[in-house]
Amino acid sequence: MKPDLQSSSRSHYFTIFLIQTLVAFMLFSYNHISNKHIRNEVSIMTTNCTDSAAPSKPELNFTVLLWTWPFGTKFPLEECPKPFGTKCLLTANRSLYNTANAVVFHHRDVCGSRQQMPQMPRPEGQYWVWFTLESPSHNPNLHFMDKLINLTMSYRSDSDIFTPYGWLERNEAAANYTIPKKSHLVAWLVSNWNPNSRRVKFYNDFKNYILIDVYGQQHLPLARDQTISVISKYKFYLSFENSIHTDYITEKLWSNAFMSGSVPVVLGPPRENYERFIPSDSFIHVDDFSSAKELASYLLELDKNDQKYQEYFKWRSKLKPVKDVSWIVHYCKACVELQTAPSYRTISSLGKWFT
Numbered sequence: 001m002k003p004d005l006q007s008s009s010r011s012h013y014f015t016i017f018l019i020q021t022l023v024a025f026m027l028f029s030y031n032h033i034s035n036k037h038i039r040n041e042v043s044i045m046t047t048n049c050t051d052s053a054a055p056s057k058p059e060l061n062f063t064v065l066l067w068t069w070p071f072g073t074k075f076p077l078e079e080c081p082k083p084f085g086t087k088c089l090l091t092a093n094r095s096l097y098n099t100a101n102a103v104v105f106h107h108r109d110v111c112g113s114r115q116q117m118p119q120m121p122r123p124e125g126q127y128w129v130w131f132t133l134e135s136p137s138h139n140p141n142l143h144f145m146d147k148l149i150n151l152t153m154s155y156r157s158d159s160d161i162f163t164p165y166g167w168l169e170r171n172e173a174a175a176n177y178t179i180p181k182k183s184h185l186v187a188w189l190v191s192n193w194n195p196n197s198r199r200v201k202f203y204n205d206f207k208n209y210i211l212i213d214v215y216g217q218q219h220l221p222l223a224r225d226q227t228i229s230v231i232s233k234y235k236f237y238l239s240f241e242n243s244i245h246t247d248y249i250t251e252k253l254w255s256n257a258f259m260s261g262s263v264p265v266v267l268g269p270p271r272e273n274y275e276r277f278i279p280s281d282s283f284i285h286v287d288d289f290s291s292a293k294e295l296a297s298y299l300l301e302l303d304k305n306d307q308k309y310q311e312y313f314k315w316r317s318k319l320k321p322v323k324d325v326s327w328i329v330h331y332c333k334a335c336v337e338l339q340t341a342p343s344y345r346t347i348s349s350l351g352k353w354f355t
């Protein structure tokens with residue numbers, strides 16, 4: 001009886017595998033639009049497929065210790081959301097240090113001094129993972145990490161564990177995206193008002209040529225749970241990063257603009273950097289214009305030309321931004337990827353790479 005069951009289940013999985021391969025092939029040949037834009041999703045799916053096609057594998061029981069809650073923010077660790085595996089034990093209980101397969105250090109919580117890292121010896125084979133979502137401008141004391149860290153985890157796509165602020169997924173069927181009703185022109189939500197930053201300097205010039213509603217501390221009030229619904233009324237959103245670094249593209253694009261259905265006007269790394277992650281016709285780049293005045297007249301022109309404005313939404317028939325990329329998603333992704341991480345390596349200087 002038993003061997004029969006096994007072989008029938010084997011052929012069952014083989015059939016599923018065949019179907020998956022076929023579907024994958026069809027999807028990819030249907031339209032080879034920028035695989036690079038969904039690179040992240042594909043790799044997660046592969047991991048998941050492997051899991052479900054091999055149910056006889058023993059439980060991996062891989063333990064990842066969060067050395068601190070990131071910025072002190074607590075959240076439930078019990079369950080990794082789909083499409084991540086369920087074989088991960090995430091914990092913030094330091095009593096499990098000696099048995100943890102990996103310890104994740106959120107830089108900003110431990111960069112005060114070396115004393116904030118473990119003082120006891122490191123168990124053999126345990127990975128120390130360095131984690132940040134902040135840009136190099138906001139990660140002091142990187143040298144504390146020299147010769148301690150085995151793997152990096154950040155928004156930089158060349159991290160060992162790549163944890164971007166967002167990514168695009170393919171729509172299952174051709175979808176007709178409905179552009180939210182627009183009654184306003186340009187919005188900007190800003191909390192960290194640094195008068196010397198490029199974005200504030202740009203704004204000070206830009207505001208002479210176009211009306212901009214500024215929300216945030218010392219500006220118009222905006223409750224957190226109202227952000228998306230308020231911004232969605234605007235045709236354009238200023239996704240201005242606080243500092244300019246490779247791959248540093250944050251929730252200002254992914255959430256504030258894309259989730260709201262407002263066209264992002266980006267100030268950040270060069271256009272080519274954005275185009276590694278999002279279609280070229282999904283955003284307006286400040287650097288494409290020789291002056292703030294020229295950018296303002298382009299936006300005013302789009303405001304009068306619905307057809308031209310709507311072109312910025314064409315990509316949405318094939319792709320959509322993922323929802324809810326929260327802390328837990330990053331840690332679950334780490335747990336899945338750590339299980340196939342290289343053995344034994346040390347990063348001598350994080351500061352040389354993270355600039």
Ligand SMILES: *[C@@H]1O[C@H](CO)[C@@H](O)[C@H](O)[C@H]1NC(C)=O
Pocket residue numbers: 093094095096
């Ligand atoms: C941490 O883990 C230890 C050992 O398993 C356990 O005794 C303790 O109750 C845990 N602490 C918390 C706060 O869960």
Ligand SMILES: *[C@@H]1O[C@H](CO)[C@@H](O)[C@H](O)[C@H]1NC(C)=O
Pocket residue numbers: 173174175176
């Ligand atoms: C999208 O709109 C087009 C044209 O209005 C229509 O033919 C098509 O069926 C719609 N597709 C979906 C998925 O709603």
Ligand SMILES: *[C@@H]1O[C@H](CO)[C@@H](O)[C@H](O)[C@H]1NC(C)=O
Pocket residue numbers: 125126127128147148149150343344345346
């Ligand atoms: C991690 O780096 C430390 C410090 O150099 C090293 O002793 C340890 O063997 C490395 N562990 C792994 C799993 O790479």
